[in-house]
Amino acid sequence: MQELGRLPGIGARTAERLTFHLLKASDKDALGLADAIRDLKTNIHPCTICYNPTENEVCNVCGDDRREKGVICVVEQPKDLLAFESTGTYRGVYHVLMGHIAPLEGIEAEDLTIDSLLERVKSGGVDEVILATNPTVAGDGTALHITGLLEPLGVRITRLARGLPAGGQIEYANKTILSDALNERREI
């Protein structure tokens, strides 16, 4: 109960309920969960190319011959990579920063995988780096820092479009969203 209660979003009552559920569950189910958690910590490690968690040397995306290796989408965390993969439209590869620069939280540029990204670009064959950090203060700051380091390398640098979310309503959008949508308007 104590161990389960340490998980995020699981309070004392939920931990109790989960514990009794495991007590009643079959050996197979309960030990299956224990093994899965052990595997997670022993077999899953960052991809040696892009830092996406994987069981293998390189992750599924980096190991896929059909992906365009010349386009790198830089994301903050593995969850963001999954979000882009779920669209089914992106054909390039990724680079996971493992966070964003946040000096107040003690996260400096050196704590991220930026050096490794620069090595990938320097080693050649990269046409475009898409900075896909979150459209927040920390994400924008991180993108700005990386832009400064990439510019001398002469690679094409892009960032995600910012504006109205598809399906949204103008009357409910805030001022920043509307300003972005106006300032970045496109020719038809």
Add this chain to the structure above:
Amino acid sequence: MQELGRLPGIGARTAERLTFHLLKASDKDALGLADAIRDLKTNIHPCTICYNPTENEVCNVCGDDRREKGVICVVEQPKDLLAFESTGTYRGVYHVLMGHIAPLEGIEAEDLTIDSLLERVKSGGVDEVILATNPTVAGDGTALHITGLLEPLGVRITRLARGLPAGGQIEYANKTILSDALNERREI
């Protein structure tokens, strides 16, 4: 109570509460509301240029000499105009369509103020038309229809940027938003 109960979002109980509030209120307050509602229907009418509701011949925006008359932002409804005005960054003028094309609801192109928009563009002095309809199926359809009518006139046609909303998180964005953000990515 019956009259108040007909307003949107006001049920029988709220209508009852409002009625007793007006009964207790001073003559000045209650009659002030009555006068305001009468004024609304008698004095407020669409601006003769852009269809934004106004008390005067032309609305505050169209009557302002400092606004760029060569840029017209086309919105679906007056609420959207107010949203853009609240950003404080837009310096052009507007055109209110008074809805969007929705054949299933019986709203055809002829029911909107599209003819009047075409007249404004034909009369000259217009450099750019920004199609700022909502990023929804109906809004996009309306924008497409207007684009077809404006193209022969040789005016520059733009639309609002679509992508990630400022302050949003990539992990919570849906597939359409992420696809838009990737497809419309910009050079840094």
